[in-house]
Amino acid sequence: MPLYKNGSFVQDPWSAIPEGEAMSPAGHVIAPLSWWQAERQAFAGSNVPIGVRIDPGTPMEEFLEDLPRFALIALVIPKFQDGRAYSTARLLRERHGFKGELRAIGEVLIDQIQPLMRCGFDAFEVTDPVTQAALEAGRVPGVTHFYQPGVNEAPQAGARPWLRQAGR
Amino acid sequence: MYRYDEFDAAFVADRLNQFSDQVARRLSGELTEEQFRIHRLMNGVYLQLHAYMLRIAIPYGTLSSRQMRKLAHIARRYDKGFGHFTTRQNIQFNWPALKDIPEILGELASVEMHAIQTSGNCIRNVTADHFAGASADEIEDPRPYAEILRQWSSIHPEFTYLPRKFKLALSGSPHDRAATQVHDIGYQLVKNARGETGFAVYVGGGLGRTPMVGHKIRDFLAVEDLLAYTQAIVRVYNLEGRRDNKYKARIKILVHEKGFEPMREAVGAEFAADKNDLLALPQSEIDRIRAYFAPPALKERAAQSQAVEARRARDPAFAAFVDTNVSQHKHAGHGVLTISLKPIGGIPGDATAEQMDLVADLAERFGHDEIRVSHEQNLVLPHVALDDLPAIYDALKADGLATANAGLISDIISCPGMDYCSLATARSIPVAQRISERFADGPRAKDIGALKIKISGCINACGHHHVGHIGILGLERKGVETYQLTLGGSGDEACTLGDITGPGFSYEDVVDAIETVVDTYVGLRTDAQEDFLAAYRRVGMAPFKKALYERDSGADI
Numbered sequence: 001m002p003l004y005k006n007g008s009f010v011q012d013p014w015s016a017i018p019e020g021e022a023m024s025p026a027g028h029v030i031a032p033l034s035w036w037q038a039e040r041q042a043f044a045g046s047n048v049p050i051g052v053r054i055d056p057g058t059p060m061e062e063f064l065e066d067l068p069r070f071a072l073i074a075l076v077i078p079k080f081q082d083g084r085a086y087s088t089a090r091l092l093r094e095r096h097g098f099k100g101e102l103r104a105i106g107e108v109l110i111d112q113i114q115p116l117m118r119c120g121f122d123a124f125e126v127t128d129p130v131t132q133a134a135l136e137a138g139r140v141p142g143v144t145h146f147y148q149p150g151v152n153e154a155p156q157a158g159a160r161p162w163l164r165q166a167g168r
Numbered sequence: 169m170y171r172y173d174e175f176d177a178a179f180v181a182d183r184l185n186q187f188s189d190q191v192a193r194r195l196s197g198e199l200t201e202e203q204f205r206i207h208r209l210m211n212g213v214y215l216q217l218h219a220y221m222l223r224i225a226i227p228y229g230t231l232s233s234r235q236m237r238k239l240a241h242i243a244r245r246y247d248k249g250f251g252h253f254t255t256r257q258n259i260q261f262n263w264p265a266l267k268d269i270p271e272i273l274g275e276l277a278s279v280e281m282h283a284i285q286t287s288g289n290c291i292r293n294v295t296a297d298h299f300a301g302a303s304a305d306e307i308e309d310p311r312p313y314a315e316i317l318r319q320w321s322s323i324h325p326e327f328t329y330l331p332r333k334f335k336l337a338l339s340g341s342p343h344d345r346a347a348t349q350v351h352d353i354g355y356q357l358v359k360n361a362r363g364e365t366g367f368a369v370y371v372g373g374g375l376g377r378t379p380m381v382g383h384k385i386r387d388f389l390a391v392e393d394l395l396a397y398t399q400a401i402v403r404v405y406n407l408e409g410r411r412d413n414k415y416k417a418r419i420k421i422l423v424h425e426k427g428f429e430p431m432r433e434a435v436g437a438e439f440a441a442d443k444n445d446l447l448a449l450p451q452s453e454i455d456r457i458r459a460y461f462a463p464p465a466l467k468e469r470a471a472q473s474q475a476v477e478a479r480r481a482r483d484p485a486f487a488a489f490v491d492t493n494v495s496q497h498k499h500a501g502h503g504v505l506t507i508s509l510k511p512i513g514g515i516p517g518d519a520t521a522e523q524m525d526l527v528a529d530l531a532e533r534f535g536h537d538e539i540r541v542s543h544e545q546n547l548v549l550p551h552v553a554l555d556d557l558p559a560i561y562d563a564l565k566a567d568g569l570a571t572a573n574a575g576l577i578s579d580i581i582s583c584p585g586m587d588y589c590s591l592a593t594a595r596s597i598p599v600a601q602r603i604s605e606r607f608a609d610g611p612r613a614k615d616i617g618a619l620k621i622k623i624s625g626c627i628n629a630c631g632h633h634h635v636g637h638i639g640i641l642g643l644e645r646k647g648v649e650t651y652q653l654t655l656g657g658s659g660d661e662a663c664t665l666g667d668i669t670g671p672g673f674s675y676e677d678v679v680d681a682i683e684t685v686v687d688t689y690v691g692l693r694t695d696a697q698e699d700f701l702a703a704y705r706r707v708g709m710a711p712f713k714k715a716l717y718e719r720d721s722g723a724d725i
Contacts (some may be wrong), residue, residue: 090631118325145179147319158175
């Protein structure tokens with residue numbers, strides 16, 4: 001699956017575990033949350049990189065405890081109009097301090113890339129050919145002036161005083 | 169009034185570029201109609217029955233003369249010479265060509281206006297009391313807070329793909345003219361025991377096919393927490409609101425299904441967890457925005473105007489106009505003037521380009537350059553000297569804008585209905601026109617007194633019929649229009665939903681049915697001071713039901 005990260009398409013070091021399959025000891029797999037919950041004991045004391053896939057509507061309490069264990073969280077966007085992952089991403093970054101990769105998977109389209117980034121996503125699995133072509137051409141349409149604080153954004157000159165972020 | 173700074177102007181220009189690019193990508197086929205749809209909606213562009221429709225935001229209903237003239241220009245140049253003011257302080261143009269829309273948006277940007285978020289599943293145009301900053305009963309002008317909410321909610325990255333549309337309204341007076349309790353969030357400015365200003369916050373109100381009155385979720389919210397608390401509500405809604413059925417996706421359904429107490433706890437927990445967030449509004453910023461809304465310098469004038477009294481004595485039509493359309497201003501010798509867009513037999517909310525220009529001229533000459541658009545689909549000059557009323561009246565009368573019916577039975581709210589809207593199941597404008605012709609604006613209408621009739625042409629309730637003192641809902645039954653009546657609804661501070669009278673009435677009979685209701689009221693009121701709503705609340709449905717349905721059975725014999 002083409003992976004867009006840090007401004008270009010890159011080799012994806014991660015792979016998804018199909019339902020019911022065992023994990024390779026090398027890690028670098030993205031597991032469904034249910035899989036992780038069933039298998040977590042097997043990874044006590046292991047430090048292989050673990051990724052988890054979260055479907056929208058999953059209560060965050062179900063996985064918050066394990067956040068430090070995850071190197072990657074993939075949030076599923078089943079339809080591009082489904083905005084739940086935007087809130088989940090901001091909460092993970094701003095409230096729970098998640099520093100790993102936050103990946104958008106599902107229906108990821110070009111016009112949503114900027115708002116997703118502003119909510120803390122830093123990686124995108126892109127299947128839509130139009131979106132792939134636009135990103136390859138270096139085009140991420142959007143706006144350049146913001147009235148709200150975004151995740152990891154410096155405040156803009158002349159902007160509003162509430163356009164700030166924690167820690168500044 | 170608010171003026172864009174460089175940042176605001178650059179923001180709107182930015183958005184226009186973004187949308188122009190999206191239009192170009194749609195035209196080239198890069199975007200599918202389904203993918204484009206969401207973007208055109210979030211920029212105010214609908215596909216209606218006959219053509220594209222452009223809905224332009226008039227934030228909290230405030231306009232300058234220059235902006236009104238621009239709307240007149242757009243009506244003339246890109247439409248058929250008129251526009252339609254809506255129930256949410258927007259204006260709609262029903263006939264623009266898609267290719268012209270980026271150009272129209274450019275024209276709007278030149279006068280600090282836009283169509284951003286007038287549609288789509290996002291935070292919509294923020295509305296407020298149309299008498300804000302002028303009315304005698306006001307605690308504080310709510311518009312600075314509405315402007316702050318407008319800015320904060322514009323292209324909010326987290327809240328652009330909500331389950332459904334999300335509407336905010338603010339009132340600064342104990343008498344709620346902004347229908348805050350039937351909004352997704354309503355804010356009412358209040359004073360606490362220490363004399364500090366804050367908001368009573370209502371959540372989960374709404375009309376549509378499942379009407380609900382909002383729940384008071386906070387008795388007192390400090391003004392500095394306005395954005396943080398709003399974020400908490402919208403975030404809970406974004407995460408938990410239903411997305412499986414668009415008719416059950418509004419926050420009112422979430423509040424209803426989750427339960428109000430659990431909702432209050434969830435919002436409270438989210439707000440508390442975010443307490444360290446820096447959305448807290450600095451007082452300096454509130455003051456900076458408030459300075460834009462400083463009241464105009466009004467001269468000291470006698471409370472009673474000799475010019476008005478002299479004209480009143482010899483001109484009963486003028487007297488009726490002043491009595492009905494002028495409300496008390498907080499400054500002596502001044503009034504808040506409602507310019508009715510409900511001419512007898514006309515289309516509620518429509519204004520021609522010439523009328524828009526006239527109102528702009530009058531606002532400039534007599535009204536400190538300020539115009540308001542009310543959710544009741546009228547225009548308002550909020551600051552006029554009483555002494556100028558004769559001159560203003562004469563000018564309005566010459567252009568068909570001096571209808572003396574503000575708040576009376578012919579001041580009807582109506583959705584466009586089947587004449588324009590692809591969702592409608594019945595005509596609504598012609599029903600409004602016929603009621604208006606039946607009762608007109610003469611002595612009979614004045615005797616009937618304050619009476620709000622609201623008409624919707626389908627269950628989506630854009631005409632707000634649930635909160636009409638008399639509500640009319642047009643439905644289609646076996647290919648025939650039928651009109652259901654509700655009585656006793658009210659969108660003010662004592663918000664209630666109307667009760668259904670019983671079986672509906674045909675298109676032919678509905679105006680007679682309204683007349684029966686009105687005659688019944690006039691017959692049972694204690695005196696002329698007891699208005700329709702008060703009388704209904706006292707006597708209930710029974711006498712109206714009897715008059716409506718026994719009359720019908722009698723007619724069959």
